[in-house]
Amino acid sequence: MIYEKNNSGHLLETVSKVSARSLFWTFFRIGLLTLGGGFAMMSVMRHELVIRKKWMKEKDFISTMALTAVVPGPIAVNLAFLLGKRLKGRSGCAAAVLGTVLPSFCVILLIAMALIRFFDHPKAVAFFKGCTVAIVGQLAFTGLIFSKKLLRGWRQCVICATGLITVGALRLHPICSVILTSVLGYWLLSPVRTSGEEGSDAAYD
């Protein structure tokens, strides 16, 4: 049984029950059931990891997501790596990454080998258009969840708006907006306290 302590000495997740096999299948589901890529995958990952499996709290989910933006590469793969490692060490890490990649590899291979000609069928085009439009709704849903947890005061709103302007209006690379908001966070936000309301789990759940 692994207990991890955070800085304030609180015990974080207990991970005794999570096996590499269960990590593999959960991330297999994530890999299989996430239509769309990148941020559109977040609502499915949240559903599987926070709501269904309860492996992480909402707060941990958001902070782990933020880490995936620091590292290059597909968000889902990065999340699988970090969570697999956290819950089950190296074997968990390998199982989670493999589980994430395998479904999309197999599906695309199948499409490239045999199904690509069906993609021009009008009904298929209409179906995929419906899915694509729905993915916009899914992105908005993810935005809503993050906003509810993170935009807790005007300072947070200002920082987020600055990031949005950097990437949207100034057309700078996303990494610029992430760096800028981190600096602004250091400058503007009040220190994170581990006891008390802000920064504790109670503020998130």
Place this chain on the structure above:
Amino acid sequence: MPLMIKLAVSFMLIGLGAYGGGMVTIPLIQHELVQNRQWLKFDEMGQILAIAQITPGPIAINAATFTGYRLSGVPGALLATAAVILPSLLILSVLTPWLEKFRRADGKVGKIRDGLQLGVLSLILFAIGSFGMGAIKSRTDMALAVMAFLGLIISERKLHPVMIILLCGMIGTFIF
């Protein structure tokens, strides 16, 4: 350089440059595969990206598997897929202890972490706009997107999000 090595190098570069998820990766993939290597025609690229949007999994992985298969069959698909995730796996295996420490930090480092989280939120909000402008072309589209959004809110914790997406696809076959 043999094709297989070129393939591996190209997709490692794509994997390394893919900061911030699918929306950022797309122009990068396009540049490398269409302009630089000329492995794919522009139309083919569009088709792959359209398929990548609506098939399961990260877009970079979808593009890698597809291109790899096109160029040299199943071995190519395996190689390209492995190459595209290799850089992030290597970087993560070195950085994970620090990243985990950073994630749980309080005090001054915690402020930077909170700022970073807000930055990621700003990227999500930007993605809604940029992806939305590409996908939503009419009032019907808008209505369906809003329906999906509300459906996801109502069914939260009860229904898997993919069900809403598939349902909208089904509705799409009637209205588009």
